[in-house]
Amino acid sequence: MDDLTEMLKGTLEGCVLEIIGGEETYGYAITRRLNELGFTDVVEGTVYTILLRLEKNGLVQVTKRPSGMGPPRKFYALNDAGREELATFWAKWEYLSSRINNLREGGR
Amino acid sequence: MDDLTEMLKGTLEGCVLEIIGGEETYGYAITRRLNELGFTDVVEGTVYTILLRLEKNGLVQVTKRPSGMGPPRKFYALNDAGREELATFWAKWEYLSSRINNLREGGR
DNA sequence: TAGTGGTACTCGGTACTACAAAGTACCAGG
DNA sequence: CCTGGTACTTTGTAGTACCGAGTACCACTA
Numbered sequence: 001m002d003d004l005t006e007m008l009k010g011t012l013e014g015c016v017l018e019i020i021g022g023e024e025t026y027g028y029a030i031t032r033r034l035n036e037l038g039f040t041d042v043v044e045g046t047v048y049t050i051l052l053r054l055e056k057n058g059l060v061q062v063t064k065r066p067s068g069m070g071p072p073r074k075f076y077a078l079n080d081a082g083r084e085e086l087a088t089f090w091a092k093w094e095y096l097s098s099r100i101n102n103l104r105e106g107g108r
Numbered sequence: 109m110d111d112l113t114e115m116l117k118g119t120l121e122g123c124v125l126e127i128i129g130g131e132e133t134y135g136y137a138i139t140r141r142l143n144e145l146g147f148t149d150v151v152e153g154t155v156y157t158i159l160l161r162l163e164k165n166g167l168v169q170v171t172k173r174p175s176g177m178g179p180p181r182k183f184y185a186l187n188d189a190g191r192e193e194l195a196t197f198w199a200k201w202e203y204l205s206s207r208i209n210n211l212r213e214g215g216r
Numbered sequence: 217t218a219g220t221g222g223t224a225c226t227c228g229g230t231a232c233t234a235c236a237a238a239g240t241a242c243c244a245g246g
Numbered sequence: 247c248c249t250g251g252t253a254c255t256t257t258g259t260a261g262t263a264c265c266g267a268g269t270a271c272c273a274c275t276a
Contacts, residue, residue, distance in 0.1 A: 001199075001200065001203050002196070002200070004118075004200060004203075004204055005118075005233090005234050005235065005260095005261085006117055006118030006233095006234085006261065006262070007117075007118035007119060007200055007201070007204055008118070008204070008233090008234065009114055009115075009117040009118060009232080009233050009234065009261090009262075009263095010112075010113075010114030010115035010116070010117060010232090010233075011115060011204070011208060012233085012234070013233085015208065015211055018211055018212065019211075026253080026254095027253070027254070028252065028253050028254080029253095037207060037210065037211055038203075038207040038210070039207060041235090042234085042235090043234095043235070043236080044253080044254080045234090045235065045236070045237080045255090045256095046233090046234055046235055046236095048253095048254065048255070048256095049233085049234075049235085049256095050233090050234090051254095052255090053233090067242080067243090067252075067253075068243085069242090069243070069244090069251085069252055069253090070241085070242050070243055070244095070251075070252035070253050070254095071240090071241055071242045071243085071252070071253045071254065072242085072253080072254090073252095073253070073254090074253085074254075088110075090212065091109075092109065092110070092112060092115060093115070093208065095109050095112075095146075096112055096115055096116070096119070097205055099145060099146040099147060100119060100123065100201065102145065102146070103123055103126055103127075103145055104126065104198065113231095113232085113262090113263055113264065114232065114233070114262095114263085116262085116263065117232090117233075117234095117261080117262050117263065118261090118262075120262085120263070121262085134224080134225095135224070135225070136223065136224050136225080137224095149264095150263085150264095151263095151264070151265080152224080152225080153226090153227095153263090153264065153265070153266080154262090154263055154264055154265095156224095156225065156226070156227095157227095157262085157263075157264085158262090158263085159225095160226090161262090175223075175224075175271080175272085176272085177222085177223055177224090177271090177272070177273090178222075178223035178224050178225095178270085178271050178272055178273095179223070179224045179225065179269090179270055179271045179272085180224080180225090180271085181223090181224070181225090182224085182225075
């Protein structure tokens with residue numbers, strides 16, 4: 001699939017929220033997860049900027065833990081604000097995707 | 109629905125292409141059409157920048173015609189490149205939306 | 217005839233986001 | 247020691263939707 005970067009704007013952050021909401025995890029693993037979910041071109045740098053943004057906006061709780069396989073990992077978990085943001089994201093996604101699919105089917 | 113601007117990035121241009129593909133039309137009418145289709149906050153300035161971009165990228169054919177109801181209108185129609193771009197857009201949209209919905213349903 | 221409101225397009229600047237690129241650092245195995 | 251996989255940081259760039267202000271045409275009306 002060719003370049004999706006513009007289309008990912010606004011949705012990739014929601015995807016990261018969803019992954020974190022499923023289980024406490026860390027940046028490197030999130031990137032790998034996204035890749036295997038079909039977001040093949042998403043790279044680490046992108047995920048880390050999103051994680052820093054989530055942290056700055058107070059949507060996640062961060063815990064640093066040693067790894068054994070390399071440098072220490074920063075684990076991310078959703079807090080209440082994060083869960084709320086995730087729900088908002090899905091509401092927006094549903095709204096937008098339904099409008100777009102309507103448009104495609106002749107526009108009603 | 110609250111702010112969708114980030115989520116619209118990469119998709120709004122495709123929506124405009126789809127509308128133009130349906131019938132030859134012009135900026136002001138496209139804005140009104142988007143608004144009634146549920147893209148309520150899209151404003152004229154945004155549509156015009158998209159139209160100029162489409163023209164610059166050689167995806168549309170432009171014809172200026174007098175209006176009777178105000179200043180002359182610039183009518184836009186898809187050319188072959190535009191139709192191809194529209195098909196690519198829908199392919200990307202299908203790909204992306206299916207991945208996102210998969211992710212939502214537990215992630216396989 | 218001046219004023220208002222709807223139609224219609226242009227242009228300069230801003231904010232936000234995904235991504236590129238380069239670097240730091242930890243650890244295991246040869 | 248040196249390579250390769252793991253793991254995070256930082257700076258800068260490009261692309262897009264949006265804002266705001268401006269220009270201009272026309273119909274209607276007081």
